[in-house]
Amino acid sequence: MPDAQPRYHRVLLKLSGEALMGDRKYGIDADTMAGMADEIVAVQNAGVQIAIVIGGGNIFRGVSGATQGIDRVAGDHMGMLATVINAIALQDALERRGANARVASAITMAEVAEPFIRRRVIRHLEKGRIVICAAGTGNPYFTTDSAAALRALEIRADVIMKATKVDGVYSADPMMDATAERYNEITFRQVLERELKVMDASAISLCMDNNLPIIVFNMLESGNIKRVILGEAGVGTRVG
Numbered sequence: 748m749p750d751a752q753p754r755y756h757r758v759l760l761k762l763s764g765e766a767l768m769g770d771r772k773y774g775i776d777a778d779t780m781a782g783m784a785d786e787i788v789a790v791q792n793a794g795v796q797i798a799i800v801i802g803g804g805n806i807f808r809g810v811s812g813a814t815q816g817i818d819r820v821a822g823d824h825m826g827m828l829a830t831v832i833n834a835i836a837l838q839d840a841l842e843r844r845g846a847n848a849r850v851a852s853a854i855t856m857a858e859v860a861e862p863f864i865r866r867r868v869i870r871h872l873e874k875g876r877i878v879i880c881a882a883g884t885g886n887p888y889f890t891t892d893s894a895a896a897l898r899a900l901e902i903r904a905d906v907i908m909k910a911t912k913v914d915g916v917y918s919a920d921p922m923m924d925a926t927a928e929r930y931n932e933i934t935f936r937q938v939l940e941r942e943l944k945v946m947d948a949s950a951i952s953l954c955m956d957n958n959l960p961i962i963v964f965n966m967l968e969s970g971n972i973k974r975v976i977l978g979e980a981g982v983g984t985r986v987g
Contacts, residue, residue: 754978757796757872759899760787761892761909761946764805764833766966773805775836784840786972787877791846795976796872798902799879800895801837803829823887827854830891834881835859841877848877853885853894865901872902892946896953907959908975909946910966915984916945932985945986960987 762783769776791797806829807822817825834850841848849871852860861867863880871878883894899907918941919927935955938945945951945963954961964971964983974982 751977753790753793753795753976755795755905755976757902757904758798758976759895759902759904759907760797760799760972761895761907762799762801762837762966763891763910764802764829766910766912767833767836768805775805775833780836780840782969783966784837784844784846786970788841788844788846790972790976791875791877793976796875797877798868798872798898798904799834799837799877800883800891800898801830801833801879801881802891803827803831803833805829806832820887823883823889827882827885830883831856831860831881834879837879846877847875848879850879850881853880853882863898869902890947890950892950893953896946896950896959899959900953900957904959907954907961908972909961909963910972911963912965912967914965914968916943916963916986918943920944930984931981932987935986938986951986954986958987960985962986 767775767780769779787797803826807825831850831852838848838850850860851863851868853863855862860881868878880894880898883889883891884897895907913921914929916930916933917927921927935951938951939948945961962975962983962985964975971982
Protein backbone atom coordinates (compact mmCIF):
# COMPACT_ATOMS: atom_id res chain seq x y z
CA MET A 748 0.00 0.00 0.00
CA PRO A 749 2.90 2.45 0.32
CA ASP A 750 2.77 3.43 -3.38
CA ALA A 751 -0.99 3.98 -3.46
CA GLN A 752 -2.93 6.85 -1.92
CA PRO A 753 -5.88 5.79 0.24
CA ARG A 754 -9.19 7.09 -1.05
CA TYR A 755 -10.58 7.51 2.45
CA HIS A 756 -8.97 9.30 5.39
CA ARG A 757 -11.28 8.16 8.20
CA VAL A 758 -13.47 5.06 8.01
CA LEU A 759 -15.98 3.21 10.16
CA LEU A 760 -15.57 -0.55 9.79
CA LYS A 761 -18.68 -2.54 10.72
CA LEU A 762 -17.88 -6.11 11.74
CA SER A 763 -20.58 -8.62 12.58
CA GLY A 764 -20.01 -10.97 15.46
CA GLU A 765 -20.59 -13.85 13.05
CA ALA A 766 -17.55 -12.70 11.06
CA LEU A 767 -15.38 -13.70 14.02
CA MET A 768 -16.61 -17.29 14.11
CA GLY A 769 -14.76 -18.61 11.09
CA ASP A 770 -15.91 -22.20 10.68
CA ARG A 771 -17.09 -22.47 14.27
CA LYS A 772 -20.76 -22.57 15.25
CA TYR A 773 -20.30 -19.89 17.89
CA GLY A 774 -17.62 -17.95 19.73
CA ILE A 775 -14.37 -16.57 18.31
CA ASP A 776 -12.04 -18.36 15.91
CA ALA A 777 -8.44 -17.41 16.71
CA ASP A 778 -7.19 -17.67 13.12
CA THR A 779 -10.08 -15.55 11.78
CA MET A 780 -9.45 -12.91 14.42
CA ALA A 781 -5.74 -12.91 13.64
CA GLY A 782 -6.37 -12.42 9.93
CA MET A 783 -8.73 -9.52 10.56
CA ALA A 784 -6.28 -7.88 12.93
CA ASP A 785 -3.45 -8.20 10.40
CA GLU A 786 -5.50 -6.44 7.71
CA ILE A 787 -6.74 -3.69 10.01
CA VAL A 788 -3.23 -2.93 11.27
CA ALA A 789 -1.81 -2.88 7.73
CA VAL A 790 -4.36 -0.28 6.66
CA GLN A 791 -3.96 1.76 9.84
CA ASN A 792 -0.18 1.82 9.34
CA ALA A 793 -0.78 3.47 5.97
CA GLY A 794 -2.27 6.48 7.74
CA VAL A 795 -5.97 5.66 7.60
CA GLN A 796 -7.94 6.45 10.75
CA ILE A 797 -10.11 3.47 11.69
CA ALA A 798 -13.03 3.17 14.07
CA ILE A 799 -14.76 -0.19 14.38
CA VAL A 800 -18.29 -1.11 15.44
CA ILE A 801 -18.54 -4.78 16.30
CA GLY A 802 -21.58 -6.98 16.75
CA GLY A 803 -22.17 -9.81 19.21
CA GLY A 804 -24.17 -12.34 17.23
CA ASN A 805 -21.48 -14.99 17.65
CA ILE A 806 -22.22 -14.97 21.37
CA PHE A 807 -25.80 -13.75 21.86
CA ARG A 808 -28.59 -12.02 19.95
CA GLY A 809 -31.32 -10.11 21.74
CA VAL A 810 -33.89 -10.92 19.08
CA SER A 811 -33.26 -14.66 19.20
CA GLY A 812 -33.26 -14.48 22.98
CA ALA A 813 -36.75 -13.02 22.88
CA THR A 814 -37.99 -16.16 21.12
CA GLN A 815 -36.59 -18.22 23.99
CA GLY A 816 -38.67 -16.45 26.62
CA ILE A 817 -36.15 -13.73 27.52
CA ASP A 818 -37.51 -10.19 27.72
CA ARG A 819 -36.42 -8.19 24.65
CA VAL A 820 -34.83 -5.40 26.68
CA ALA A 821 -32.93 -7.89 28.85
CA GLY A 822 -31.88 -9.79 25.74
CA ASP A 823 -30.62 -6.64 24.03
CA HIS A 824 -28.60 -5.74 27.12
CA MET A 825 -27.06 -9.23 27.03
CA GLY A 826 -26.25 -8.67 23.36
CA MET A 827 -24.52 -5.40 24.22
CA LEU A 828 -22.29 -7.23 26.70
CA ALA A 829 -21.48 -9.78 23.99
CA THR A 830 -20.18 -6.95 21.77
CA VAL A 831 -17.90 -5.82 24.60
CA ILE A 832 -16.42 -9.33 24.82
CA ASN A 833 -15.70 -9.24 21.08
CA ALA A 834 -14.27 -5.73 21.31
CA ILE A 835 -11.83 -6.71 24.07
CA ALA A 836 -10.74 -9.76 22.06
CA LEU A 837 -10.15 -7.63 18.97
CA GLN A 838 -8.29 -5.02 20.99
CA ASP A 839 -5.97 -7.73 22.31
CA ALA A 840 -5.35 -9.07 18.79
CA LEU A 841 -4.55 -5.58 17.49
CA GLU A 842 -2.20 -4.77 20.36
CA ARG A 843 -0.33 -8.05 19.83
CA ARG A 844 0.50 -6.64 16.38
CA GLY A 845 1.84 -3.38 17.74
CA ALA A 846 -1.26 -1.25 17.22
CA ASN A 847 -2.58 1.16 19.82
CA ALA A 848 -6.26 0.36 20.33
CA ARG A 849 -9.03 1.59 22.61
CA VAL A 850 -12.44 0.12 23.45
CA ALA A 851 -15.15 2.78 23.81
CA SER A 852 -18.36 1.41 25.30
CA ALA A 853 -21.83 2.93 25.09
CA ILE A 854 -22.58 1.50 28.53
CA THR A 855 -20.41 2.29 31.52
CA MET A 856 -17.89 -0.37 32.56
CA ALA A 857 -14.87 1.62 33.64
CA GLU A 858 -12.71 -1.39 34.54
CA VAL A 859 -12.62 -2.79 30.99
CA ALA A 860 -13.49 0.05 28.59
CA GLU A 861 -13.65 3.79 28.21
CA PRO A 862 -17.04 5.47 27.93
CA PHE A 863 -17.91 6.55 24.40
CA ILE A 864 -17.20 10.29 24.39
CA ARG A 865 -17.28 11.71 20.89
CA ARG A 866 -14.47 14.23 21.22
CA ARG A 867 -12.23 11.74 23.02
CA VAL A 868 -12.78 9.13 20.30
CA ILE A 869 -11.96 11.66 17.56
CA ARG A 870 -8.81 12.59 19.45
CA HIS A 871 -7.79 8.93 19.66
CA LEU A 872 -8.19 8.65 15.89
CA GLU A 873 -6.14 11.78 15.31
CA LYS A 874 -3.42 10.29 17.53
CA GLY A 875 -3.28 7.17 15.36
CA ARG A 876 -5.21 4.87 17.67
CA ILE A 877 -7.78 2.35 16.51
CA VAL A 878 -11.08 2.76 18.36
CA ILE A 879 -13.46 -0.18 18.81
CA CYS A 880 -16.96 1.03 19.62
CA ALA A 881 -18.81 -1.52 21.74
CA ALA A 882 -22.27 -1.99 23.26
CA GLY A 883 -24.10 -0.67 20.21
CA THR A 884 -25.93 2.59 20.89
CA GLY A 885 -26.38 1.64 24.54
CA ASN A 886 -30.13 1.37 24.00
CA PRO A 887 -32.37 -1.68 23.46
CA TYR A 888 -34.28 -2.09 20.18
CA PHE A 889 -31.36 -0.63 18.20
CA THR A 890 -29.02 -2.89 16.22
CA THR A 891 -25.29 -2.55 15.78
CA ASP A 892 -26.07 -1.46 12.20
CA SER A 893 -27.77 1.61 13.66
CA ALA A 894 -24.81 2.04 16.00
CA ALA A 895 -22.43 1.94 13.02
CA ALA A 896 -24.37 4.67 11.20
CA LEU A 897 -24.60 6.80 14.34
CA ARG A 898 -20.91 6.48 15.27
CA ALA A 899 -19.77 7.09 11.69
CA LEU A 900 -21.70 10.35 11.61
CA GLU A 901 -20.49 11.38 15.07
CA ILE A 902 -16.82 10.93 14.17
CA ARG A 903 -17.34 12.39 10.66
CA ALA A 904 -16.18 9.24 8.86
CA ASP A 905 -15.84 9.36 5.08
CA VAL A 906 -17.53 5.98 4.60
CA ILE A 907 -19.00 2.96 6.37
CA MET A 908 -17.31 -0.28 5.36
CA LYS A 909 -19.65 -3.16 6.12
CA ALA A 910 -17.83 -6.48 6.22
CA THR A 911 -19.94 -9.49 5.23
CA LYS A 912 -19.58 -13.08 4.03
CA VAL A 913 -20.61 -12.19 0.45
CA ASP A 914 -18.94 -9.92 -2.10
CA GLY A 915 -21.57 -7.19 -2.21
CA VAL A 916 -25.29 -6.47 -2.35
CA TYR A 917 -27.52 -8.87 -4.29
CA SER A 918 -31.14 -8.73 -5.42
CA ALA A 919 -31.70 -11.87 -3.33
CA ASP A 920 -29.69 -14.18 -1.10
CA PRO A 921 -27.03 -15.63 -3.47
CA MET A 922 -26.76 -18.70 -1.25
CA MET A 923 -30.44 -19.46 -1.84
CA ASP A 924 -31.03 -18.04 -5.33
CA ALA A 925 -28.52 -18.76 -8.11
CA THR A 926 -30.15 -16.09 -10.30
CA ALA A 927 -29.56 -13.30 -7.76
CA GLU A 928 -28.13 -10.16 -9.38
CA ARG A 929 -25.11 -8.46 -7.86
CA TYR A 930 -25.02 -4.67 -7.83
CA ASN A 931 -21.85 -2.63 -8.24
CA GLU A 932 -23.71 0.48 -7.07
CA ILE A 933 -27.17 1.05 -5.67
CA THR A 934 -28.97 3.99 -4.08
CA PHE A 935 -30.24 4.17 -0.52
CA ARG A 936 -33.80 4.52 -1.79
CA GLN A 937 -33.48 1.40 -3.94
CA VAL A 938 -32.22 -0.55 -0.93
CA LEU A 939 -35.26 0.53 1.09
CA GLU A 940 -37.79 0.03 -1.70
CA ARG A 941 -36.48 -3.44 -2.58
CA GLU A 942 -36.08 -4.37 1.09
CA LEU A 943 -32.51 -5.54 0.52
CA LYS A 944 -30.69 -6.88 3.56
CA VAL A 945 -27.79 -4.43 3.57
CA MET A 946 -28.32 -2.84 6.97
CA ASP A 947 -31.53 -2.31 8.87
CA ALA A 948 -33.91 0.38 7.58
CA SER A 949 -33.16 2.89 10.35
CA ALA A 950 -29.42 2.73 9.62
CA ILE A 951 -29.98 3.11 5.87
CA SER A 952 -32.30 6.08 6.44
CA LEU A 953 -29.78 7.75 8.72
CA CYS A 954 -27.03 7.36 6.12
CA MET A 955 -29.33 8.57 3.34
CA ASP A 956 -30.36 11.67 5.28
CA ASN A 957 -26.71 12.55 5.88
CA ASN A 958 -25.26 11.44 2.52
CA LEU A 959 -22.90 8.92 4.13
CA PRO A 960 -21.90 6.15 1.68
CA ILE A 961 -21.72 2.48 2.60
CA ILE A 962 -19.48 -0.10 0.94
CA VAL A 963 -20.52 -3.72 1.43
CA PHE A 964 -17.68 -6.18 0.81
CA ASN A 965 -16.48 -9.70 1.52
CA MET A 966 -14.35 -9.73 4.65
CA LEU A 967 -13.33 -13.36 4.15
CA GLU A 968 -11.22 -12.53 1.08
CA SER A 969 -7.75 -11.53 2.20
CA GLY A 970 -6.77 -7.95 1.34
CA ASN A 971 -10.26 -6.63 0.74
CA ILE A 972 -10.11 -3.98 3.45
CA LYS A 973 -7.06 -2.52 1.72
CA ARG A 974 -8.75 -2.72 -1.70
CA VAL A 975 -11.81 -0.85 -0.44
CA ILE A 976 -9.65 1.81 1.21
CA LEU A 977 -7.79 2.29 -2.08
CA GLY A 978 -11.06 2.58 -3.96
CA GLU A 979 -10.34 -0.34 -6.29
CA ALA A 980 -13.10 -0.90 -8.84
CA GLY A 981 -15.23 -4.00 -8.58
CA VAL A 982 -14.65 -4.64 -4.87
CA GLY A 983 -17.97 -4.82 -3.07
CA THR A 984 -21.07 -2.72 -3.65
CA ARG A 985 -21.30 1.01 -3.06
CA VAL A 986 -24.55 2.21 -1.52
CA GLY A 987 -25.11 5.94 -1.77
